[in-house]
Amino acid sequence: MATIKLETPLTIDKIKDLHSGDQVLLSGIIYTGRDAAHKRFIEVLEKNEDLPFDVQGQVIYYVGPTPTKPNQAFGSGGPTTSYRMDAYTPPLINKGLIGMIGKGKRNDEVKAALKGHAVYFAAVGGAAALMGKCVIKAEVIAYEDLQAEAVRRLEVKDLPLIVVNDIKGNDLYVEGPQSYLKEHK
Amino acid sequence: MKIVKYEDIVLKVKLACLQMTTDLPQDVQNKLEMMAMQEDGQLAKQMLDIIIENANIARQENRPMCQDTGMVVCFVKMGQNIQIEGGLLADAINEGVSLGYEEGYLRKSVVNNPIDRINTLDNTPAIIHYDIVEDDVLIIEVAAKGFGSENMSQLKMFPPAAGIAGMKEFVKQVVIDAGPNPCPPIIVGIGLGGDFEKAALLAKKAAIRNLDEVNPNEKLLALEKELEVEINNLGIGPQGFGGKTTTLKVNIEMFATHIAGLPVAVNINCHAARHIKVVL
Numbered sequence: 001m002a003t004i005k006l007e008t009p010l011t012i013d014k015i016k017d018l019h020s021g022d023q024v025l026l027s028g029i030i031y032t033g034r035d036a037a038h039k040r041f042i043e044v045l046e047k048n049e050d051l052p053f054d055v056q057g058q059v060i061y062y063v064g065p066t067p068t069k070p071n072q073a074f075g076s077g078g079p080t081t082s083y084r085m086d087a088y089t090p091p092l093i094n095k096g097l098i099g100m101i102g103k104g105k106r107n108d109e110v111k112a113a114l115k116g117h118a119v120y121f122a123a124v125g126g127a128a129a130l131m132g133k134c135v136i137k138a139e140v141i142a143y144e145d146l147q148a149e150a151v152r153r154l155e156v157k158d159l160p161l162i163v164v165n166d167i168k169g170n171d172l173y174v175e176g177p178q179s180y181l182k183e184h185k
Numbered sequence: 186m187k188i189v190k191y192e193d194i195v196l197k198v199k200l201a202c203l204q205m206t207t208d209l210p211q212d213v214q215n216k217l218e219m220m221a222m223q224e225d226g227q228l229a230k231q232m233l234d235i236i237i238e239n240a241n242i243a244r245q246e247n248r249p250m251c252q253d254t255g256m257v258v259c260f261v262k263m264g265q266n267i268q269i270e271g272g273l274l275a276d277a278i279n280e281g282v283s284l285g286y287e288e289g290y291l292r293k294s295v296v297n298n299p300i301d302r303i304n305t306l307d308n309t310p311a312i313i314h315y316d317i318v319e320d321d322v323l324i325i326e327v328a329a330k331g332f333g334s335e336n337m338s339q340l341k342m343f344p345p346a347a348g349i350a351g352m353k354e355f356v357k358q359v360v361i362d363a364g365p366n367p368c369p370p371i372i373v374g375i376g377l378g379g380d381f382e383k384a385a386l387l388a389k390k391a392a393i394r395n396l397d398e399v400n401p402n403e404k405l406l407a408l409e410k411e412l413e414v415e416i417n418n419l420g421i422g423p424q425g426f427g428g429k430t431t432t433l434k435v436n437i438e439m440f441a442t443h444i445a446g447l448p449v450a451v452n453i454n455c456h457a458a459r460h461i462k463v464v465l
């Protein structure tokens with residue numbers, strides 16, 4: 001299985017050939033945000049105010065890292081479960097968000113919003129020490145009061161990801177187990 | 186009468202927090218390695234290799250293996266002949282948790298209550314269960330329980346007519362509903378019997394039980410093995426991408442129940458199954 005190297009910011013052209021099940025190494029700038037930050041994103045959008053960063057072409061990583069130790073760029077940071085962000089996700093995709101990194105199933109509304117517009121990647125749940133080491137630089141850019149849930153700008157190098165929902169409407173969480181069972185009857 | 190000092194409890198609980206969050210218990214590591222050898226899905230095998238590599242990095246570099254360093258759950262087994270000198274046992278445990286989570290740069294994931302949701306900033310309070318026993322033993326089983334898997338847990342009060350067949354179907358449905366969310370491969374902890382809260386408590390005990398422990402009850406042992414095979418035949422696989430390894434182990438704990446009831450609780454634990462036994 002080939003591994004695809006991707007650099008942010010992403011464009012439709014860069015993600016159009018990604019297929020669910022593809023393994024990706026992602027490099028460049030990404031942003032963090034989970035439950036509490038997403039709640040604020042939507043409050044901001046409802047008031048027609050600006051988000052803390054322009055989401056156009058950007059990727060949000062659903063992560064609440066451990067505190068950074070001295071002499072390290074970042075703590076441990078694996079994905080949190082994505083369904084908790086489902087309610088907040090379609091409005092962000094409408095604003096141009098092109099990628100999300102998390103783990104676990106998305107609901108039908110998110111899957112519909114992804115189709116043709118954005119890609120949902122999984123990072124390996126629980127492999128937080130390994131993924132934390134892919135972060136070269138991290139800085140809090142908004143909502144510092146949320147601590148682990150604050151919005152951070154991360155510079156990552158070769159963050160290992162798997163494409164779950166591609167822009168064509170495929171879903172690895174449906175097709176992966178199905179094809180495994182078919183091959184191993 | 187044996188005297189245990191408050192400060193000794195604080196220190197040992199602190200060390201337990203530091204160790205369990207960076208050093209995956211050997212029973213879990215061994216089982217992961219065994220399952221990785223048997224895994225026949227290509228992507229599935231890669232996922233297990235990444236999980237094992239992550240555990241090794243965490244141990245060697247003293248980094249938390251998972252960013253969700255959990256809510257601390259303690260099962261205290263305390264002999265009637267123990268006297269604690271210097272303060273309350275619960276305070277000592279919480280002080281140990283507070284110090285450990287600060288010193289280890291562990292994530293503070295506890296909020297004061299579900300309405301105000303204000304972070305307590307030191308990961309306390311821990312959830313503490315007490316069991317009073319004979320003699321002068323003081324054993325604290327400490328676990329760090331992540332909520333990705335905790336959120337996928339369920340409890341159902343069955344009528345006795347549902348039987349073991351109904352219980353098994355329910356357990357499998359819980360695992361199917363959870364799918365990729367609790368970071369499979371998972372440990373499935375089942376509490377069978379008791380009443381509503383006893384079943385949940387038993388399920389938690391089962392979820393953090395050492396994987397090398399063999400159930401002394403032969404019927405339960407057989408049931409655990411059956412369920413392990415049936416769950417691993419579901420095809421969910423590591424991370425839910427498809428594969429053989431969905432569960433590392435099914436553990437069942439059982440208690441007496443009422444003539445009208447068959448409580449079944451399923452508590453799921455992730456592969457970062459952090460548990461450690463503190464003996465004082």
